[in-house]
Amino acid sequence: MKAIKKLILGSAIATLAMSSTALADTTLNALFMSQAAYSEDDIKSMTDKFEAANPGVKVSLEFVPYEALHDKIVAAAGAGDDGYDVVLFDVIWPAEFATRGFLTDVTSRIPADYTDKVFDGAWTTVEYGGKRYGMPWILDTKYLFYNEEMLNEAGISSPPKTWSELADQARQIKAKGLVEYPLVWSWSQSEAMICDFTTLTAANDGAFFNEGQPAFTEGGAKTAVEFMKATLDEGLTNPASREYFEEDVRRVFSNGEAAFALNWTYMNALANDPAESKVAGKVKVAPAPGVEGKSVASSVNGSMGLGIPSNSPHADEAWAYISYITQKDIQDDYAKLSLPIWKASYSEPKVIEGQEDLIAAAKESISVMYPRPLVPSYTEVSDILQKNIHEVLLGQTGVDEALDAAAARVERIR
Amino acid sequence: MFGRRRKQEKWILLAPAILVLALITLTPLANTFWLSFTDTRISALPTPVRFIGLENYIYAFTDPEFRDSIYRTLYFTIVSVGLEGILGVAVAVLLNQKFRGQLILRALIILPWAVPTIVNAVAWRLIYHPDYGALNSLLFQLGFISDYRSWIGDPSTAMNMVILADVWKNFPLVAYVALAALQTVPGDLNKAAAIEGAGPWKRFWSITLPWIAGPLMVVMVLRTIEAFRVFDIIYVMTGGGPADSTKTASFFVYQEYFNYLRSGSGASYAVLVAGISAVLILFYYSNAKRQASGATA
Numbered sequence: 111m112k113a114i115k116k117l118i119l120g121s122a123i124a125t126l127a128m129s130s131t132a133l134a135d136t137t138l139n140a141l142f143m144s145q146a147a148y149s150e151d152d153i154k155s156m157t158d159k160f161e162a163a164n165p166g167v168k169v170s171l172e173f174v175p176y177e178a179l180h181d182k183i184v185a186a187a188g189a190g191d192d193g194y195d196v197v198l199f200d201v202i203w204p205a206e207f208a209t210r211g212f213l214t215d216v217t218s219r220i221p222a223d224y225t226d227k228v229f230d231g232a233w234t235t236v237e238y239g240g241k242r243y244g245m246p247w248i249l250d251t252k253y254l255f256y257n258e259e260m261l262n263e264a265g266i267s268s269p270p271k272t273w274s275e276l277a278d279q280a281r282q283i284k285a286k287g288l289v290e291y292p293l294v295w296s297w298s299q300s301e302a303m304i305c306d307f308t309t310l311t312a313a314n315d316g317a318f319f320n321e322g323q324p325a326f327t328e329g330g331a332k333t334a335v336e337f338m339k340a341t342l343d344e345g346l347t348n349p350a351s352r353e354y355f356e357e358d359v360r361r362v363f364s365n366g367e368a369a370f371a372l373n374w375t376y377m378n379a380l381a382n383d384p385a386e387s388k389v390a391g392k393v394k395v396a397p398a399p400g401v402e403g404k405s406v407a408s409s410v411n412g413s414m415g416l417g418i419p420s421n422s423p424h425a426d427e428a429w430a431y432i433s434y435i436t437q438k439d440i441q442d443d444y445a446k447l448s449l450p451i452w453k454a455s456y457s458e459p460k461v462i463e464g465q466e467d468l469i470a471a472a473k474e475s476i477s478v479m480y481p482r483p484l485v486p487s488y489t490e491v492s493d494i495l496q497k498n499i500h501e502v503l504l505g506q507t508g509v510d511e512a513l514d515a516a517a518a519r520v521e522r523i524r
Numbered sequence: 525m526f527g528r529r530r531k532q533e534k535w536i537l538l539a540p541a542i543l544v545l546a547l548i549t550l551t552p553l554a555n556t557f558w559l560s561f562t563d564t565r566i567s568a569l570p571t572p573v574r575f576i577g578l579e580n581y582i583y584a585f586t587d588p589e590f591r592d593s594i595y596r597t598l599y600f601t602i603v604s605v606g607l608e609g610i611l612g613v614a615v616a617v618l619l620n621q622k623f624r625g626q627l628i629l630r631a632l633i634i635l636p637w638a639v640p641t642i643v644n645a646v647a648w649r650l651i652y653h654p655d656y657g658a659l660n661s662l663l664f665q666l667g668f669i670s671d672y673r674s675w676i677g678d679p680s681t682a683m684n685m686v687i688l689a690d691v692w693k694n695f696p697l698v699a700y701v702a703l704a705a706l707q708t709v710p711g712d713l714n715k716a717a718a719i720e721g722a723g724p725w726k727r728f729w730s731i732t733l734p735w736i737a738g739p740l741m742v743v744m745v746l747r748t749i750e751a752f753r754v755f756d757i758i759y760v761m762t763g764g765g766p767a768d769s770t771k772t773a774s775f776f777v778y779q780e781y782f783n784y785l786r787s788g789s790g791a792s793y794a795v796l797v798a799g800i801s802a803v804l805i806l807f808y809y810s811n812a813k814r815q816a817s818g819a820t821a
Contacts, residue, residue, distance in 0.1 A: 177763070181782045187568050210785060211569035298677075299765030350654040352766060353677030362655070420568050489783050500767040504679055524583070524786070 137168045140196040144173035146374045147248045147448040160434045167427050187212045195422040201235040201413045205486045213243040214418040231479040232451040235413040244417030245436045249451045251409040251475045252372045259392040260288050260369040269396045280346040283369045291348035294368040296356045299500045305410045310334035312480035313401045313408035324517035335509050376447040378468045395468050397475040409475040487523050494519045559791035566785040580792035597772040601751040604687045612698025620706045637696040645760035648689035652676050676762050679769035701743040705736035745808050752801040773797050
């Protein structure tokens with residue numbers, strides 16, 4: 111009898127041990143990007159904290175360039191259990207991912223009180239058709255960075271409030287010979303250029319679509335492209351901008367070869383880091399300017415969220431990880447390269463300290479964040495705009511001709 | 525009776541190989557072909573597959589941008605394979621001479637080909653960099669240019685710059701095959717021709733080149749197929765830009781599949797790219813056949 115009891119107890123313990131090893135075996139595959147926002151080191155460190163707090167779960171991290179992120183998520187959707195459990199996705203994809211069923215609907219997992227605690231612009235990142243497909247994580251927009259020393263040397267006392275003021279200041283700086291090209295942008299044929307274009311369109315009160323029809327052929331969007339081209343023609347914009355990505359902008363600006371640059375949050379910390387920059391300490395940040403009579407400031411919604419692919423077999427563990435690294439405390443601790451999604455964070459001393467101007471700019475920029483078109487065919491719309499605007503910037507076609515061609519092509523999308 | 529058994533045996537012995545080939549090549553090929561007549565999209569949700577006939581092909585052919593990309597691809601193929609052929613044979617002829625250090629040089633010349641395409645593309649992108657690229661620095665110091673300029677950011681030079689990077693990487697393959705073939709050219713033949721009064725140029729054209737034409741043809745066919753479906757080197761170097769000036773036909777396959785998630789339409793572009801390379805290969809073969817029959821006659 112005793113032997114039997116022992117046996118039962120023994121097998122019970124064995125079962126228990128086995129189930130706990132099953133949990134310990136859970137390894138989450140997570141996909142992140144290796145440029146802008148949080149650095150790889152930051153993400154590794156957050157993940158270590160999560161693993162320490164959740165002994166059952168391991169997270170295997172994969173970092174890819176932003177340009178490869180979309181394709182990786184799509185390709186892994188067909189990988190069954192071997193795909194990703196957590197993916198970082200851009201604000202421009204939820205429409206497409208939701209209609210194709212790539213991401214798990216997590217609306218019911220998000221506590222109701224979060225809705226008011228997190229910025230609306232951040233929620234836009236994960237929402238489509240009234241449902242939420244993840245948790246916002248990176249709340250980002252493009253800010254205007256300026257080299258304060260150069261502005262002072264040119265006799266300019268405060269950064270520009272409008273884009274035409276910015277052009278004037280750039281002219282003064284160029285005239286004084288302080289730098290050959292005062293402006294640098296990420297205008298390669300890529301999404302990076304569309305972000306700058308969107309910022310300028312927002313400033314000019316333009317629109318991409320009007321009742322489903324292309325509306326970028328006139329008004330603010332057209333003015334935006336004309337402005338871009340004019341700064342090139344006048345020699346205010348570095349002509350190499352037409353092949354630059356964000357990292358090139360950061361490098362040129364950090365080398366002291368530009369007075370103004372439009373870039374994401376992460377440049378603030380790096381351009382002020384003496385190990386990364388020759389102009390450390392001289393870099394200030396402000397909201398991207400507005401246009402008189404149309405806007406006070408301008409900003410593109412460049413946020414990103416974390417979601418669970420629908421083929422993940424570990425949705426619960428994945429959600430635990432997402433909840434952990436998107437929580438306020440963690441975001442507040444890593445607020446140098448990417449700013450938190452939580453409203454309350456912007457009055458936390460540890461978030462504000464040492465980056466007062468960034469936080470001040472963020473408060474203004476976040477309130478005017480402008481979305482890129484939230485349509486399922488966004489990727490294709492963007493490709494079309496990239497190509498046609500690039501032709502204008504390279505002097506191959508006129509603004510009207512290029513935007514009309516883009517509109518005709520957008521209407522051809524199947 | 526005996527002959528029939530031999531025939532049966534042949535098929536039995538071939539069966540495993542045919543089966544494997546059918547599984548790994550014919551099935552995907554047939555599947556792609558079928559897909560190209562449907563409106564299938566990549567989706568995690570169950571979606572009905574509709575047969576739409578030639579619609580995808582009509583969409584592709586009525587697209588002036590796709591036609592432009594075909595011309596661009598042909599330009600890339602002809603120029604890069606042409607240069608690789610000329611440079612490859614020239615280098616092979618040099619390496620076929622007897623000189624000190626010949627073995628080391630023969631080993632060194634294969635290095636570019638051994639570099640992975642992606643690494644090669646990234647390296648050349650750095651060389652062409654508008655601000656701190658080696659090419660600008662070199663040309664500036666030699667006095668050829670008065671100011672640093674953009675190479676792959678300028679639509680008028682981008683494609684040729686990509687071609688240069690491709691030629692650098694791939695000419696060693698042609699050189700190696702040509703060198704191997706050159707070593708089989710009988711020395712007597714050349715000596716006899718020299719005695720008859722044929723100069724080196726004449727000897728090269730009427731003895732050496734025809735002798736190595738067979739193997740050279742094989743490597744040129746291989747390079748043509750590869751060049752026509754070029755994607756990786758361009759994707760890394762320019763991403764198809766600036767203003768689509770390096771966007772080759774394969775970009776449409778990739779874009780339709782992975783960016784726009786239209787696998788049906790993507791398949792039709794894939795079939796078109798494969799079809800055009802098949803035509804190029806046929807052209808080579810008929811040429812080779814004509815040459816071969818000419819040689820025997």
